[in-house]
Amino acid sequence: EPEVTQTPSHQVTQMGQEVILRCVPISNHLYFYWYRQILGQKVEFLVSFYNNEISEKSEIFDDQFSVERPDGSNFTLKIRSTKLEDSAMYFCASSGLGGNQPQHFGDGTRLSIL
Amino acid sequence: TQLLEQSPQFLSIQEGENLTVYCNSSSVFSSLQWYRQEPGEGPVLLVTVVTGGEVKKLKRLTFQFGDARKDSSLHITAAQPGDTGLYLCGQGAQKLVFGQGTRLTINP
Numbered sequence: 001e002p003e004v005t006q007t008p009s010h011q012v013t014q015m016g017q018e019v020i021l022r023c024v025p026i027s028n029h030l031y032f033y034w035y036r037q038i039l040g041q042k043v044e045f046l047v048s049f050y051n052n053e054i055s056e057k058s059e060i061f062d063d064q065f066s067v068e069r070p071d072g073s074n075f076t077l078k079i080r081s082t083k084l085e086d087s088a089m090y091f092c093a094s095s096g097l098g099g100n101q102p103q104h105f106g107d108g109t110r111l112s113i114l
Numbered sequence: 115t116q117l118l119e120q121s122p123q124f125l126s127i128q129e130g131e132n133l134t135v136y137c138n139s140s141s142v143f144s145s146l147q148w149y150r151q152e153p154g155e156g157p158v159l160l161v162t163v164v165t166g167g168e169v170k171k172l173k174r175l176t177f178q179f180g181d182a183r184k185d186s187s188l189h190i191t192a193a194q195p196g197d198t199g200l201y202l203c204g205q206g207a208q209k210l211v212f213g214q215g216t217r218l219t220i221n222p
């Protein structure tokens with residue numbers, strides 16, 4: 001069964017540095033998403049992306065964050081000037097076209113900011 | 115934004131027992147999804163319920179959507195250690211909003 005893959009599985013970065021989290025969505029999916037889960041807390045929506053632009057974003061997704069689909073297969077989340085509170089699991093998801101299409105999640109990248 | 119309340123937050127039972135967990139909101143859902151998340155992994159979709167009163171079965175798991183589409187339940191029959199995990203309900207099309215989850219532990 002096709003799946004969403006994320007790399008790296010664990011990223012350790014010094015505070016203030018930039019990180020890029022990478023995702024390969026399911027190949028025929030058209031909607032892409034990033035979610036965040038701080039340890040012990042809910043999975044929180046960050047951003048959705050369709051047709052090469054952001055379709056919706058949460059208040060968490062401020063100017064520190066950006067997303068890009070640099071080619072036909074990758075979907076990236078860039079976090080600039082990382083802060084300690086950015087430490088979390090970051091999940092990528094994708095879904096097909098049409099209403100009520102389920103989102104399929106990757107296994108996440110654990111981001112640790114030191 | 116609809117808030118989803120899941121209960122109980124934690125549940126630990128013996129293998130072979132039955133259990134029910136709940137997902138509630140004060141607002142009406144157009145649809146609701148149940149996911150299971152295991153440590154170190156992403157949420158995995160179990161089922162989507164759309165119609166009020168709908169019941170869906172997935173082996174020993176029975177999902178019910180309330181008639182008023184404000185609540186949902188997940189019932190597990192004869193629980194097994196492999197059922198251990200975090201069960202999440204989620205609502206929304208593009209922007210999924212999750213409940214805080216029920217952390218289920220099945221003891222052998």
